[in-house]
Amino acid sequence: MDTLQPEREEQRLTERQRMVLRLLVREYVVSGRPVGSKTLAEQFPMSVSSATIRNELAALEHVGFVQQPHTSGGRIPTDQGYRYYVHHLMGSPELSSGDQIMIRHQFRQVEAQLDSWVDFAAEVLAETAGNVSIVTAPRSMVSRLRHFEMISLQPRMALLILVTQESAVRQMMLHLPEDADQATLSRLTDVMVPMVRGLGAEDVESQIVGATELPAYVLEQIAIGLRGMGSVEHTQIRHSGLENILGQPEFAGAAGHNVLELLRGSALLGALLPQMSVGHEVQVFIGDENPADALRHFGVVMATYGIDGEVTGILGVLGPTRMSYWRSISSVRYMARLMSDLMEDLYSSS
Amino acid sequence: MDTLQPEREEQRLTERQRMVLRLLVREYVVSGRPVGSKTLAEQFPMSVSSATIRNELAALEHVGFVQQPHTSGGRIPTDQGYRYYVHHLMGSPELSSGDQIMIRHQFRQVEAQLDSWVDFAAEVLAETAGNVSIVTAPRSMVSRLRHFEMISLQPRMALLILVTQESAVRQMMLHLPEDADQATLSRLTDVMVPMVRGLGAEDVESQIVGATELPAYVLEQIAIGLRGMGSVEHTQIRHSGLENILGQPEFAGAAGHNVLELLRGSALLGALLPQMSVGHEVQVFIGDENPADALRHFGVVMATYGIDGEVTGILGVLGPTRMSYWRSISSVRYMARLMSDLMEDLYSSS
DNA sequence: GTTAGCACTCGTCGGCAGAGAGTGCTAACA
DNA sequence: TGTTAGCACTCTCTGCCGACGAGTGCTAAC
Numbered sequence: 001m002d003t004l005q006p007e008r009e010e011q012r013l014t015e016r017q018r019m020v021l022r023l024l025v026r027e028y029v030v031s032g033r034p035v036g037s038k039t040l041a042e043q044f045p046m047s048v049s050s051a052t053i054r055n056e057l058a059a060l061e062h063v064g065f066v067q068q069p070h071t072s073g074g075r076i077p078t079d080q081g082y083r084y085y086v087h088h089l090m091g092s093p094e095l096s097s098g099d100q101i102m103i104r105h106q107f108r109q110v111e112a113q114l115d116s117w118v119d120f121a122a123e124v125l126a127e128t129a130g131n132v133s134i135v136t137a138p139r140s141m142v143s144r145l146r147h148f149e150m151i152s153l154q155p156r157m158a159l160l161i162l163v164t165q166e167s168a169v170r171q172m173m174l175h176l177p178e179d180a181d182q183a184t185l186s187r188l189t190d191v192m193v194p195m196v197r198g199l200g201a202e203d204v205e206s207q208i209v210g211a212t213e214l215p216a217y218v219l220e221q222i223a224i225g226l227r228g229m230g231s232v233e234h235t236q237i238r239h240s241g242l243e244n245i246l247g248q249p250e251f252a253g254a255a256g257h258n259v260l261e262l263l264r265g266s267a268l269l270g271a272l273l274p275q276m277s278v279g280h281e282v283q284v285f286i287g288d289e290n291p292a293d294a295l296r297h298f299g300v301v302m303a304t305y306g307i308d309g310e311v312t313g314i315l316g317v318l319g320p321t322r323m324s325y326w327r328s329i330s331s332v333r334y335m336a337r338l339m340s341d342l343m344e345d346l347y348s349s350s
Numbered sequence: 351m352d353t354l355q356p357e358r359e360e361q362r363l364t365e366r367q368r369m370v371l372r373l374l375v376r377e378y379v380v381s382g383r384p385v386g387s388k389t390l391a392e393q394f395p396m397s398v399s400s401a402t403i404r405n406e407l408a409a410l411e412h413v414g415f416v417q418q419p420h421t422s423g424g425r426i427p428t429d430q431g432y433r434y435y436v437h438h439l440m441g442s443p444e445l446s447s448g449d450q451i452m453i454r455h456q457f458r459q460v461e462a463q464l465d466s467w468v469d470f471a472a473e474v475l476a477e478t479a480g481n482v483s484i485v486t487a488p489r490s491m492v493s494r495l496r497h498f499e500m501i502s503l504q505p506r507m508a509l510l511i512l513v514t515q516e517s518a519v520r521q522m523m524l525h526l527p528e529d530a531d532q533a534t535l536s537r538l539t540d541v542m543v544p545m546v547r548g549l550g551a552e553d554v555e556s557q558i559v560g561a562t563e564l565p566a567y568v569l570e571q572i573a574i575g576l577r578g579m580g581s582v583e584h585t586q587i588r589h590s591g592l593e594n595i596l597g598q599p600e601f602a603g604a605a606g607h608n609v610l611e612l613l614r615g616s617a618l619l620g621a622l623l624p625q626m627s628v629g630h631e632v633q634v635f636i637g638d639e640n641p642a643d644a645l646r647h648f649g650v651v652m653a654t655y656g657i658d659g660e661v662t663g664i665l666g667v668l669g670p671t672r673m674s675y676w677r678s679i680s681s682v683r684y685m686a687r688l689m690s691d692l693m694e695d696l697y698s699s700s
Numbered sequence: 701g702t703t704a705g706c707a708c709t710c711g712t713c714g715g716c717a718g719a720g721a722g723t724g725c726t727a728a729c730a
Numbered sequence: 731t732g733t734t735a736g737c738a739c740t741c742t743c744t745g746c747c748g749a750c751g752a753g754t755g756c757t758a759a760c
Contacts, residue, residue, distance in 0.1 A: 243610040260593040
């Protein structure tokens with residue numbers, strides 16, 4: 001599964017077979033149609049005949065790296081073929097420095113508005129990778145409160161604003177158990193903020209005991225809010241770039257539907273999350289390798305970002321099995337680095 | 351354009367012709383294929399022959415309410431035909447009380463987390479109307495500050511949280527011109543909040559004159575933030591329910607692409623906004639009636655919500671010209687009412 | 701080990717005929 | 731005068747057939 005997993009087949013292939021596979025993958029990725037021996041022979045750096053290529057293709061097919069969808073009509077890579085390509089033939093996935101500069105530049109322009117970071121990251125990633133991007137907001141294992149604020153709306157209604165250590169902000173509406181004007185709420189806030197600073201949901205709840213009605217209610221709501229910010233079910237997935245894959249032949253029929261289903265529910269996250277390694281290495285799942293059945297016909301490139309043990313999010317790319325893994329991997333890797341850097345700024349304080 | 355616009359053609363149609371048109375629209379909406387005289391004759395409450403229906407269809411075609419895409423093969427409604435249907439034949443678009451109760455119930459469960467109101471409204475609306483929904487966050491003509499807060503991240507970096515009168519919250523990252531710890535920032539906040547409460551972007555900017563470096567920078571950033579919250583360009587459109595229309599034959603080809611393009615940019619809002627009437631009446635645009643060329647093949651049902659003159663948002667539904675206008679109009683109308691009620695709660699305070 | 705040649709397979713595309721749905725028109729009927 | 735049955739006509743859709751071409755495996759020669 002892992003990009004760095006050792007692969008035994010390497011020895012079995014001759015240099016020319018590797019070249020054939022490399023060219024075949026590249027050609028198939030752009031054309032989307034089975035590739036024949038003649039096409040490959042033309043693209044070959046050395047001058048070889050199509051018959052030679054045919055022999056090599058037969059060998060590759062025997063190892064299970066390519067297959068023919070129909071008896072006539074060219075070959076396409078298998079999932080294993082892609083896997084081999086990604087491991088050994090692709091080269092180092094590093095975004096061109098031009099792209100890197102462009103992305104950093106774009107990000108600098110929205111840096112100030114951190115509510116839009118996640119949305120923006122999704123857009124940039126979709127554009128760069130040329131596929132559907134997936135980004136979750138960063139969240140910490142257990143959300144700890146940094147600050148909260150209450151604003152009176154009506155005598156018995158107030159706005160509660162929570163700010164966590166990882167600078168996530170949530171606003172909630174409170175239905176107060178008793179009348180309270182802004183002055184009352186402000187006084188209450190001044191008293192309570194030092195009491196709850198740095199606490200998680202459980203700790204806040206434990207403070208409820210012995211508190212009078214209004215503070216008890218506020219504490220309860222804070223705990224609910226904190227819990228919601230940490231839970232996986234409530235983690236929203238932002239995505240972008242649907243247009244990149246919806247036009248492609250693979251998703252013409254019901255498959256396009258499936259993508260939308262996947263992106264909407266939390267099933268995708270549930271399937272992917274357990275597979276994510278702790279480090280920030282880019283993970284690649286090709287076709288059958290995918291944990292979820294629904295992803296069986298997709299290529300998925302994911303990475304975590306954030307600060308280990310403190311706050312992490314996920315970002316990645318979803319596309320047809322026939323996608324440019326080079327583009328996707330390099331984009332995901334770079335974006336994960338970029339987002340991690342940004343988190344660093346936000347989180348380095350106490 | 352308006353739902354209530356008078357329509358002169360009414361007199362011209364006999365009761366039976368109206369019935370034919372009504373049945374034809376209904377049938378075409380569900381089947382998506384041209385409807386023939388025989389099908390209509392079978393569905394007719396009175397017993398009539400297909401020949402009679404053919405005569406009536408010819409009359410309707412002469413008036414411009416139906417057309418035949420091909421010489422043989424049934425008829426479909428024209429945009430004018432839909433318009434007539436919506437005006438005179440559809441009946442009162444009122445959501446069933448069951449649906450109303452279900453929606454209110456669902457909303458009660460997320461009421462507390464008002465960051466997710468807009469997203470949630472989009473989901474509910476898409477589901478109820480069976481089309482793509484569009485919802486913008488409520489915004490006021492000119493955003494006025496209710497409260498702000500600063501949280502120190504690093505010596506020269508801080509988080510600025512703005513809360514406006516209409517309870518919108520925005521978080522921004524500040525790069526401070528000089529070192530400032532939390533105590534300094536808190537003191538500064540205490541002093542500045544009373545100065546800027548209730549002010550708009552311009553008023554905040556006017557206070558910069560004469561302020562020392564740090565307060566001047568903060569005021570400047572507040573003004574930028576306020577301005578961003580009010581501007582149309584920065585208004586995000588949330589949408590949901592793509593799966594509802596992407597499967598339909600109308601959007602099989604490049605048209606599906608177009609929808610995505612529309613939803614992504616701000617072009618949609620720019621085209622629709624000038625057309626919205628001030629009241630909260632539901633507006634219906636059918637095919638050619640649409641202000642933007644890109645919408646030429648869509649049906650659009652929109653309404654504003656909020657509190658007149660104070661804070662308003664837009665919500666609506668986008669679908670193929672052949673959509674169930676009854677479902678869409680009733681859903682949009684109900685959701686606009688619901689959201690307005692919610693705004694009322696948030697905004698009724700000073 | 702490589703290559704040219706050849707017979708074979710099979711998907712794609714255009715043309716074509718038949719079925720079916722729907723229409724307009726006319727003549728008969730109430 | 732309005733309604734209906736009948737009929738000839740049009741046009742789409744579908745399946746079928748054959749030509750074409752891309753690609754293959756195999757064999758024999760280099």
